[in-house]
Amino acid sequence: MLRRTVAGLALWVAMAGALAAQDGQVWVQVEALPTIDRARLSAEGYSEQLPDVAGYYIGSGWYAVALGPYTPEEGEAVLENLKAEGLIPGDSTLADGSQFQQQFWPANAPSTGVAASSDNAEAQDPAALPAAPTAPVAIPEESFAEAQASEAALSRGEKEQLQAALQWAGVYQGGIDGAFGSGTRAAMSAWQSQNGHQPTGVLDSRQRAELLGAYNAILDDMGLETVRDETAGIEIELPMALLGAPMTEAPFVRYAATDGSPAQVVLISQPGDQSRLAGLYEIMQTLEVVPEEGPRERTDEAFMIEGQDTSIHSTTYAWLVDGQIKGFTLVWPAGDEDRRARLVDTMRASFRRLPGVLDPAAGDPGEDQAADLVSGLQVRQPQRTATGFYVDAQGTVVTTADAVGQCSEITLDEATPARVLGTDPALNLAVLQPQSALAPRVVAGFRATIPRIGTEVAVAGYPYGGALALPALTFGTLADVRGLNGEEAVRRLDLSAQAGDAGGPVLDESGAVIGMLLPRGTGAQVLPDDVSYALDAQTIQAELAQAGITGSVSEDTASLGAEKLTRDVAGLTVLVSCW
Structure with missing residues (x-):
């Protein structure tokens, strides 16, 4: 049959129920659940979108949520259509009602009218069904077949x-x-x-x-509760004794710990396809709540990410079903492995997909929003950042040795991993090689001659780390072709640079590179605010040659003008991040 809208299907289901004959009737059994609490919640959820929802005790401590009754032909059609629309689970089946005993949903339901075996005392005795949702459910003995x-x-x-x-x-x-x-x-x-x-x-x-x-005895003090978030379309057991009220900012619903610990739970809910699932997989790995070390797996329909450092251990699961991406992240203090592993198992076992998904515009970010937050979650930040610039067409970069010392990972422009090809601590120079192919738009052209004192110069850099998408230009003049103590390998600049500019190219008016900006403090010496040093172009070229790299030489002397110079340095200059 043709696929219908939710509203159209609901109306059609209602009509099918009205036409059902009492003889030979069937039900669409949607779920079988081991507690009456969960069964009532499930029936309530389905009844918000579908008519003819009923709940029956089926013996042995189990409770069925069903739709109907229908004739067999109508029941088959209802089953296939609702499964095709994703409104009921894919493992829903037809039931003849022979196991249905006391009806518990709706709460004021009359006698079920479902035939029950006359020798089944439990079916005939309403007292056998727990009357209150909070009452413990006694589990009857089962035969092998019932088990x-x-x-x-x-x-x-x-x-x-x-x-x-x-x-x-x-x-x-x-x-x-x-x-x-x-x-x-x-x-x-x-x-x-x-x-x-x-x-x-x-x-x-x-x-x-x-x-x-x-x-699960180890979880007894956590206050495990079944949380049903209709907006996100997720039902899951959470340790609510430890968590505060939820905060929604699509695609996440966040529960933070109330005791100040790093523990938190993040529910994931968004519309999507395989491409958006892959994008979410990448985004999750940029967040502070997902440490870099740990196993990761991804298919076209799901992913798992585990991350651990000295502070936290987090686990993320997400699944793509019927155009909806849903999942969860558990963040737990490091060192409490038994409870963490047990809680992950419980959350995964209890995870249920309900109708609905978070509206992409859901949530009010308020005054706490920031560029380094993703839907309220902090993006992982590097230990430090510096500036570098391309010196060949393969994307080789030079920067300061200080920028890349003791890094577990180095990235170029926050995206491309790089490795240290060579370093000279005495010169404070490092040469970096990208670990994937790059094709720089602009490559440094080193000035062939020593510039004249008083030449106007500019430094391109990232003084604010990755806060700005493009490098900033700082203008000044060449004060001397040597350092204050007569150092031959440096140029002294009359220019006020910031720490993040270190490693950036120093250019003359023609755009030729005359040096690389050095950090302001070297050992016990700290330069005045308006004095900066640059490692000269000839020394940089000699170091590149030792690494097997030939730098380009610029013969141009004509002034580019501020506009073209600004455009060129955007392609030449690189943000170097140490993680």
Whole structure:
């Protein structure tokens, strides 16, 4: 059948329900959940978009959320259309209602009218169903067949959590994949034997509760609650005893810790496709809450990022389904690995996609917004920045040795990784080689002759780090062709430069490079504010030659004018970041 709009589908579903015959009727079973609290929340969520939502106790401590009733033909059509529209899970099925017992949704529902076995006392006795959402649910005993049925209703995340619990219990060594193969079955049998149960290889509902209860005991003081964010379209268990009120700024909903610790949770919700998922994957890795060290995986439909440093350990999952990207990040203090790993498992197992996604314009950034924030999250900042400039067509860069000392990573213009090709600490000169191909628009042309004292000069640099997209020009004059102590390799400038300008090219009026600006302080010597030093062009060229690089020489002497000079230095000058 043709795809319909949500409103059109809802109307059509209602009509199908009205036409359903009582004989041979079927239901679309959307979910089966192990607690009445979660089942009520699920039914409430579906009822906001679809009619004929009902909830039934189905025995063995499980609760079904269903749509209907319909005739078999209508039920099949409703199932396929709602799955195609992404309004119900892809594993939704048709049910004949034989397992439906006491109806718990809607709350004021009359007798269900669903046939139940006359010898099923639990189905006939409404007292068997917990009346209050907060009341603990007693888990009945199950036969082997009932245990198999209740296990089959588990989500993949819940199955993965069981495998993680078996691994924690020391009986399972396999992968956490949600697939119950021979290894998982053997682990279940071993756990049953160790805990006084018959080793059937299938855990019943009581045994699963026992195993998970012991596994999750470490989380008891966290106040785990099922949080249902209708705006973001996400349901998930969160440690709300530790977290404050949510702050929404698309595509994130952020929960910060209330005790001042670095712990926080970020829910991810945005419309998108494979390209936007890939973009989000890159953006997440620029954030402070995602340290650089750690495994990363990405496919066309999902990604996982783990990051760890001395302060925090974070884990991010995101999935693309039906044009919507949803996921979460858990940020946790480093050194508390047991609770962190357990909490990640719980969050992933409980993660549910609800209808809806954050509006890209959602949230009010207010006065706290800044250029170094992404939707309220701090972008990772380098240890320091400096300036450099291109000296050949392959993108080789020169800068100061101070700029790249003790860096775990060096980037050019915040995007291209680079390595140190050579360095001379005595001259405070470093030569950098990009680790991916670059094609500079402008390459330095070194002045062939010594400039005349009094020549007007300009320094191009990034005095404010990456805050400005283009380099700034600072103008001055050549005060001397030597240093104050007669140093031959430097030029003295009458020019007030800032720290971030160090490493930038010093140019004459023709745009020829006469030197590289040096940092203002060298050891115990600090120059006056209006005095700067530049390493001269000839010394730079000699160092490049030792590294196997031939610098270009400029023969032009005509003045470029301020406008063209400004345009040229934008292609010549590079922001060097030390991470």
